[in-house]
Amino acid sequence: MDSLRTMMNMKKDDTKTTTAAVFMVAATTTTIAAVAAAAGWILAWHQKRRSSNNDQQSIQEHERQEQKNLLRDLPGLVPWYRSGFWLEFAALIWHGGLPPLIQARRRALPRDFTFTFHWTKCLVQRQDAPHVILTHPQDIAYIYSQQRKLALPLAVPGTIHLLHGSQNMQELSGTEHFFYRKLFSSLLSPRALTSFLPYIEQAMDQLWKSAEQETTAQQALTATTTTTSKLTSSIVLRESIRRAQFFLMAQILYGIDVQQEPELAARLQRNFELEDAAVMDFSPHSKTFQKGLQSSKETRQILWDRFLQTLQTVQKEHSSNNNNNNKAPNEQQRDQKDVGNAFYAIAEALVESGQDKDESVLNGIQDNLILLLEASHGTTMNVTTAIMYYLNHPDPDGVAAMQRLRHEFRDFPAHPTLSDFKEKLPFADAVINETLRLCPFVGMLLLFLDQGKRLELPRRQSLWSETTTITTTTNGKTTTANKGESSSLEEPDKNKKSTLTLTGPLHLVLASSHWYRDASLYDNPNQFRPERWLDGTMSELAKTAYCPFGGGVHICLGMHLAKLVMKVNLYCFCKDEHRRVIYDPQKVGVRLHVFPEWQVTDGLPCQVVGRNNNENNEKQQTK
Secondary structure (H helix, E strand, O other): OHHHHHHHHHHHHHHHHHHHHHHHHHHHHHHHHHHHHHHHHHHHHHHHHHHHHHHHHHHHHHHHHHHHHHHHHOOEOOOOOOOOHHHHHHHHHHHOOHHHHHHHHHHHOOOOOOOEEEEOOOOOOOOOOOEEEEOOHHHHHHHHHOHHHHOOOEOOOHHHHHHHOOOOHHHOOHHHHHHHHHHHHHHHOHHHHHHHHHHHHHHHHHHHHHHHHHHHHHHHHHHOOOOOOOOOOOEEHHHHHHHHHHHHHHHHHHOOOOOOOHHHHHHHHHHHHHHHHHHOOOOOOOHHHHHHHHHHHHHHHHHHHHHHHHHHHHHHHHHHHHHHHOOOOOHHHHHOOOOOOHHHHHHHHHHHHOOOOOHHHHHHHHHHHHHHHHHHHHHHHHHHHHHHHHHOOOOHHHHHHHHHHHHHHHOOOOOOOHHHHHHOOHHHHHHHHHHHHHOOOOOEEEEEEOOOOEEEEEOOOOOOOOOOEEEEEEOOEEEEEEHHHOOOOOOOOHHHOOEEEEEOOEEEEEEOHHHOOOOOOOOOOOOOOHHHHOOOOOOHHHHHHOOOOOOHHHOOOOHHHHHHHHHHHHHHHHHOOOOEEEOOOOOOOEEEOOOOOEEEHHHOEEEEEOHHHHHHHHHHHHO
16 A cells, blocks of 8 residues: 555656646747747847948938039039139138129029039038038028928027027027027017017117217317317217117116116126127137127026016916916907016016926027027117118218108108008118118028938029120219129020939028129119119019028018117107218228128218207307
């Protein structure tokens, strides 16, 4: 019996051992299969990735070859192919700037050229990528229309990144750029502009009264000095406009009243001038740039502290409205409330978006606050100076334009509203447009086409006419040239039509201002004739070529505010029908510059004379 029990126990142990062995074999087999499957998946993924990388490299190599072929086929900015940066720089100096150089190249090229040039290197670049200059108005308009789809950012100097921060709207594209632009455009709403209007009118009135007083003081000082003294009775008008413009923008943008906070306003003005000088200094290690960078940091902190105060006020108002009414104020209630300054409008839009506590959004707002001042300051200051130059020029065009402008303001309401300035001043609009044509602040825009992105444009040709001559007059000098020297912009033959493919990475230089003084688009292009914008004779192509504020999604944010300030300035100037700006046209003119592209020489040294000055002069003559 014992032996039988022993045998049965041994059989049970064998069964257990067999079962364990089976399980072990199964587990081992499953593990091996899983490892093999994983190894196969990893190998397949690696091969797919390597194939994808090879395909990507092949695509990139194809794009690089395409780009090389494009650059080889395009004419260079100067006649010699691959001439190099220094020859191009010398050509720029020789011709006096990019617009006349482009015009000279267009005239020199044969009739089948493409309106697109290869530029070896520009001082402004986003990456180490080539530059292509596009000059045809329809090509430029098409690229502007594709800017959002292709997410084309502006190409700005690296120093701008340091001055303004990584989230400034100039360097953003796509949805992020759209969000900040929509947020900041709240300061241009009719409610905001209506709120700003009394401040603008008061500042412009004070500008001309102060300019008259300064002229009278200079005249009195000159009268008491000897004839050998270097003192003159002239003031520099651009500097007077700069001061008035700065303090006006500090008021309506940031809520800083120069009367109540003179020290803060003076500090901001000093910082802004240092930063303004640093913007055009492309060397981050120079003393000028370092001073500007330090000033920019201080200004950013000052503005940020004030904005946070405004944001907290708006948040409390919004919370109170929600607690009382369980809803935000409606549009009618919001329209009835005074904005006061741009900070309030932006803070209000931010709270309504529900992102007023998002740290990344707040950092982006901080990077863009100082851009408000830059966007509304430089263009207005320089264009207003040029407007005064042209309207007060003693030639018949200037005299006729001034008379017509004064006549328009005689019928203007005594207490004008925002809609009055927008709808009832067609000739004032024409004066501003014509001045921007002759003295654009920015003549070209640089966009960046990123790796893997493509643009296809039709190749365009020029058509020459050798029978017509063009006569232009500049500063009293008459020049006659064959029309063949200036190309028209007709489409090429359908049989010859082909496509120009632009492949990234590539800098797109959209050059438009060289057309503004081209006789193929504008009759007597160097002549100041505001009526050309009203008589219906301007071609559609000329209107397309005209884009002094840029275009696309990066069109100047402060454009409408700048135009409003310029029209109010004209209104305040013309209030006194005896007021005029007197300068020597033999010594003062308009010359090609860099930034702004065109400007009045020496800031327009002049005398501002009005009714009070004339009465004082008559009394002195009587005595």
